Amino acid sequence: MPPLGPIRFLTIHCAATPEGRDVPAEKISAWDTARFGQVSYHYVIELDGSVHATLPDTFKGAHVGGANTGNVGVCYVGGVDKAGKPKDTRTPAQSAALRKLVETYRARIPDLIVRGHRDWPGVAKACPSFDVAAWLAQAA
Incomplete structure (x- = not known):
């Protein structure tokens, strides 16, 4: 797997799974491996709040087309x-x-x-289905 490079970004994603459907991190990784040939996200957060490291943050993921270098991908189960x-x-x-x-x-x-996935240039998705900047500002 290619190296991640120096970390500059963290991108938040949703799995686009229906509200309340309990999908384990291993399943998300299996879907991504089947589609992209590798695990996409560095972390998956399940419904119960458990955080699963699915890809070391020394390796490049496959979560933002053309912008994965130095970019840690975090996905929460749900989003639709x-x-x-x-x-x-x-x-x-x-x-x-x-x-x-x-x-x-x-x-x-x-x-x-x-950033949220939708905040990247050229991304025409609602992912992660919330405004990341507004959410971050709530904690400031």
């Missing part, structure tokens, strides 16, 4: 309603775990840029 429309479905446990993970990386890398 029962009809498949984008919705912030994070459980309180997922939100807390995500915030703690972002804070851990920011402590290590003070100039870290945190």
Whole structure:
């Protein structure tokens, strides 16, 4: 696997799985391996807030087309309603775990840029189905 390079970004994603559907991190990684030939995300956060390291942050993931170098990918299970429309479905446990993970990386890398997948140029998806900048500002 190619090396990640110096970390400059952390990108938040959703799995685009229906609200409340309990999908284990291993399943998300298997889907990505089948589609992209490798694990996409460095971390997957399950409904109960458990954080699963699925790819060492020394290796490049496959989560933002053309922008994976130096970019840690974090995915939460959920992100769409029962009809498949984008919705912030994070459980309180997922939100807390995500915030703690972002804070851990920011402590290590003070100039870290945190974005949602949809915030990258050329991305026409709702992922992660919430406004990452507004969410981050709530904690400031």
